[in-house]
Amino acid sequence: GDSVTQMEGPVTLSEEAFLTINCTYTATGYPSLFWYVQYPGEGLQLLLKATKADDKGSNKGFEATYRKETTSFHLEKGSVQVSDSAVYFCALSDISGGGADGLTFGKGTHLIIQP
């Protein structure tokens, strides 16, 4: 079945550091890929998405590129802020592979940014 693997952390960085959170996936079809963010005590917010190979999703300074050849969708940000501290989830939706419409999530990466 479909699966998503991401580094679990916690990942601790200093403010203004460069961020990479790795995400790889396995899917039977051609999935759409997502990054969601969960701030403490809140629900999941869509951060960015990409629906086909080589697409780049971007939002609030975060970027991720859909790499079909390496089945990856790594999240990057050039300069993190304390307010970016949260849990980040990589997810896929694989309707084309005959899977359910539900999202398949990675286990989440807890990011801590220190001032």
Added chain:
Amino acid sequence: DSGVTQTPKHLITATGQRVTLRCSPRSGDLSVYWYQQSLDQGLQFLIQYYNGEERAKGNILERFSAQQFPDLHSELNLSSLELGDSALYFCASTLGGSDTQYFGPGTRLTVL
């Protein structure tokens, strides 16, 4: 604010009991999804409804059931509760054809 609402925010109950969680999707969205987030299992898809009909099932236990009403709100019913059912339960909605899901704030269920 995603536009998806869930009630109640917190629920504390005892083993063996039954509870109902409620979700109202974003205005205009026809699809509702339910997810369970627990420390050991992570985020798992439970079930999807589209315009009142069950559309897809994930890792939903037989003790759990859901429905979507004509006004498109949805309820998740959890019965014969066990300690291991303690978790955050999220619902999400989408227009239908779009695969971008928008999540509610969740209901935290504690089974004592």
